[in-house]
Amino acid sequence: MYVDGREEKIRMERVLGAEDAKDWVYRGEGAVNLVLAYTGSSPPFVGKVLRIPKAPKSNVEHANGPSMLTTHECLLWRDVKDLASSPNREIAKQLYVECVMCPLLGAEFIDVGVRIFVSKEFLELVEENVHCQRPAWRVDASKVNTLCDSAILMSDHSIFSDGTLKGEPCISVEIKPKCGFLPSSTFIAEANCIKRSAPRFRMHQVLKLQQQEVSQISEYNPLDLFSGSMDRIQKAIKALFTMPQNNFRVFLNGSLIFGCLGRVSDGASLVDEDSFEDAIKSLFHAEKGLRTTDFLKLVSEAIHKSKVLDRLLEVQKLDSYDIEGAIHAYYKIVSEPCVICKNLNEDTLSTRYDSLHSISRDESLEIVGNYLKAATAKDCSLMLSFRMTEEGNRESACSNINLESTNQSFEYKLYLIDLDMKPLEKMVQYYKLDQSIVNCYNQMMKLELVSPSVKLCENMS
Numbered sequence: 001m002y003v004d005g006r007e008e009k010i011r012m013e014r015v016l017g018a019e020d021a022k023d024w025v026y027r028g029e030g031a032v033n034l035v036l037a038y039t040g041s042s043p044p045f046v047g048k049v050l051r052i053p054k055a056p057k058s059n060v061e062h063a064n065g066p067s068m069l070t071t072h073e074c075l076l077w078r079d080v081k082d083l084a085s086s087p088n089r090e091i092a093k094q095l096y097v098e099c100v101m102c103p104l105l106g107a108e109f110i111d112v113g114v115r116i117f118v119s120k121e122f123l124e125l126v127e128e129n130v131h132c133q134r135p136a137w138r139v140d141a142s143k144v145n146t147l148c149d150s151a152i153l154m155s156d157h158s159i160f161s162d163g164t165l166k167g168e169p170c171i172s173v174e175i176k177p178k179c180g181f182l183p184s185s186t187f188i189a190e191a192n193c194i195k196r197s198a199p200r201f202r203m204h205q206v207l208k209l210q211q212q213e214v215s216q217i218s219e220y221n222p223l224d225l226f227s228g229s230m231d232r233i234q235k236a237i238k239a240l241f242t243m244p245q246n247n248f249r250v251f252l253n254g255s256l257i258f259g260c261l262g263r264v265s266d267g268a269s270l271v272d273e274d275s276f277e278d279a280i281k282s283l284f285h286a287e288k289g290l291r292t293t294d295f296l297k298l299v300s301e302a303i304h305k306s307k308v309l310d311r312l313l314e315v316q317k318l319d320s321y322d323i324e325g326a327i328h329a330y331y332k333i334v335s336e337p338c339v340i341c342k343n344l345n346e347d348t349l350s351t352r353y354d355s356l357h358s359i360s361r362d363e364s365l366e367i368v369g370n371y372l373k374a375a376t377a378k379d380c381s382l383m384l385s386f387r388m389t390e391e392g393n394r395e396s397a398c399s400n401i402n403l404e405s406t407n408q409s410f411e412y413k414l415y416l417i418d419l420d421m422k423p424l425e426k427m428v429q430y431y432k433l434d435q436s437i438v439n440c441y442n443q444m445m446k447l448e449l450v451s452p453s454v455k456l457c458e459n460m461s
Ligand SMILES: O=P(O)(O)O[C@@H]1[C@@H](OP(=O)(O)O)[C@H](OP(=O)(O)O)[C@H](O)[C@H](OP(=O)(O)O)[C@H]1OP(=O)(O)O
Pocket: 030, 031, 032, 204, 246, 375, 376, 378, 379, 420, 422, 426, 433
């Protein structure tokens, strides 16, 4: 939700110092941000979370604080108001959410948040306080960027903070849907044609298993979630519940009750349905053993009813050239010799990518800009929160769903989080990862090591 300029100013004037650190507790983190929830009683912060940038431990560039956009990124986003002139990447990222993602996905689903100043002492204390709650592999990879002087304050989407129904329990689900379509770009090499029929998520699972990033292959198929069919959405939600990995989490009144904070313990053994049934007792009136089914149905219905995934899919599809096409446009933008064309072997039609090297710079910028917007949409998460409501209560701004089995009525709200701009230089990494995923999958197929359920997805679009 947008916050008016006056409120933004008040928050900008308030600097979080050492004395405030005790009121902020660990909520979660991704690869680049640490998120804290507020437990104090100061009104401007009640019901809010703070999103703080982290710095990779291996990256010496961050020793000087938040970086700037590169010259090529300024060129790429030149048409976006004030983005290219942002004093640093963190401010640029917030403008990107507001000026690029909101118009594409709908401002009603997005909370841009407000920037608030934080002192070095605050960040150092927070780092110390949350240390033992962070997954070890995240601690090894990154730390709070104590050289940043600001962080983003936004609504806590795992609770209802309007205060109208105080004390009413709230259950929320975080879903990272990933890519919901099969690419059909003509620039996909013949050797990689499997990409046209096997969902990216499923193929990536095979690589992740080989690299021990996951302990089992997830049965989740993003194409089901984005299908618009209630049966297939339910199938996707069940698969996510069975193997949540980093794609599915459940919070009860803001506390994580299901799923994990990282990839470490992603196995099915984590799924303790019995204690989950107990935990959701206050919200679902069905008998023990039936509550999880009701909960999963509720989530599926909300997704089916909302149009948000349709919009997300449209933005994901801005990637119409696939990385195998967009990478050539990238080399044109950065004015470097194209490494891909240089390494083409004799069997490959040497003129195959000529058209991409002969287009104008503006066209190259459009191809890569669209690819990066799509990358953001493929990596964001949905937060869906539910609370019980009187049947027929239409006063609320939220939507309602009736659970027929127990005749309970729920209202829900839906937000998209983590709509960060992806760095232009990641294009090279995207190309390499794509090749690794396809090579690994093709190899496993040859050795017939890909399970029938993974293969089965290949013909489902
Ligand atoms: O490349 P992918 O598909 O593996 O996605 C990355 C995610 O991995 P996943 O496969 O979802 O576990 C990855 O998630 P994890 O760190 O694995 O939880 C990040 O979200 C990463 O984005 P960024 O570096 O934070 O900007 C994501 O990178 P982007 O591709 O979105 O840049």
